[in-house]
Amino acid sequence: MEREITAFAPASVSNVACGFDIMGFALDQPGDTVTARVVKSPGVRIKSITGSTSSLPTDPALNTAAAPVAALLKHCKATLGVELEISKGVPVGGGIGSSAASAVAAAVACNALLELDLTKEELLPFAIEGEKIASDAIHVDNLSPSLWGGFILVRGYKPIDIVQIEAPRDIWCTVIHPHIEIQTKASRKLLPKSVPLADLVTQTGNAAGLVAGLLKQDYALIGRSLHDVVAEPARSHMIPGFANMKAAALDAGALGCSISGSGPSVFALSITKETADKVGASMRKVLDSLACPNTVFVSRICSNGARIIS
């Protein structure tokens, strides 16, 4: 048996300002590509990791792509093994779902390779095994957009309840990635343990408003809802030039701007590609003035999520 399958899974923006731990959307690009190949020796082996500027562990027990595959092999009581080649398009530790993209691409590739025929709902728990390595708690607000594509609401965690929110196709996302690394685990330590009741009211109003704005295609409402009174105030000091980048993005016409995931990337939503490009240039100017190397991504919200590409 000599077979291989390659799958792609997109980067994703989670939290989305007002949707701390409950919202995320997929980007058209960048994304991770994972090739899974059947090998005779049992278990998971990582043959190569390319494309990443940061070193990632090739020990399968510590790698977010290997863990879902190990769980899938165990699930189907496989006697054979799987070898992975991981091509990282998503910056590691950038806050746009790097670990989720690898975990999802690996799960999707392995599902096809082993002809398991699991649905995306059924694959999610295996992908979670990968995300567990990156974060202390189970979060699926990057995993689920990367898997399904589109804009996702995680309505609840007990049990996990994924709701697809049809976002307008003409919304564009700008992501700027300052080349500093923030570990999800470290960033979570900055969060408040509790929030004042008034902030809960503000956050629930904005979260509900964002979903209403997306489903009603009300761009002004989307913009008015893109505020975070919980995580952004606790984390933004870790991101160089955050306040100036946000002001620049809004000045350039963005509907809203906040931290992507646990940072350091910052995202902004705009109505046209032209505006999204302008927003990117404006935010970059701020980081350039601080001599902070950075990458800008401009993308639609990806509508189809993870997929087999060969």
Place this chain on the structure above:
Amino acid sequence: MEREITAFAPASVSNVACGFDIMGFALDQPGDTVTARVVKSPGVRIKSITGSTSSLPTDPALNTAAAPVAALLKHCKATLGVELEISKGVPVGGGIGSSAASAVAAAVACNALLELDLTKEELLPFAIEGEKIASDAIHVDNLSPSLWGGFILVRGYKPIDIVQIEAPRDIWCTVIHPHIEIQTKASRKLLPKSVPLADLVTQTGNAAGLVAGLLKQDYALIGRSLHDVVAEPARSHMIPGFANMKAAALDAGALGCSISGSGPSVFALSITKETADKVGASMRKVLDSLACPNTVFVSRICSNGARIIS
């Protein structure tokens, strides 16, 4: 000049489980009726209050219907006065927007009487003057559904941002009103000053889920979202038989069940009138067994809100 205008404003359910301080919907019935009449002596005078089982103050400075009228008279620098006849259909202190219905009906009647031609947006601040008398803080989650009708999301308070959420027409609401009185001010004192971060995640997920469920007409999602981890746990002990009523409502087929506003009324949502009636009978059985007098209302979500009726 001898003119009079009569307006009706419906009762409303606020909080709606997961939408603490940010959501509300209007009922078809019951409602309050206010007749406003021009009189020569300046200021506001309350001629009569009928229909209420509880005594309400006729002192204009303490009456929720008089305050909006006083503010409107001041606004238009009127030299004449207005006399009010208030017919209470909404139980006082019942938690289904009694003060809001009176304030809104009075504001709508006076707007027409004085030919001010204010829009509902413009009338809202005057109606708020009435609600201020009933509550320490400004809340518009009863006022706005009573004024506009339908299901309302108060996206934010600074400034007030009202979003109409198109609810499915086949949703029915059951309200059971135990004949005990809970003052809004007292009930607010029971609320926690802060909430754990995990509860914020749960509450925002449910609030966003409810809005998604309504707009997508996904009844199962509406049901899964109707949970309150903030106010209900702090307040439900004040309501006789609450846990049993809730269990009975869900057993009878309700999508969800929680406290209406600050209580003591309890509401449940169902897909058909038949189920809503059955839910009402089941909840009533619980209160009857506790020898607690009660009233049950079964109503659609009112789609048109406050209106001139003569």
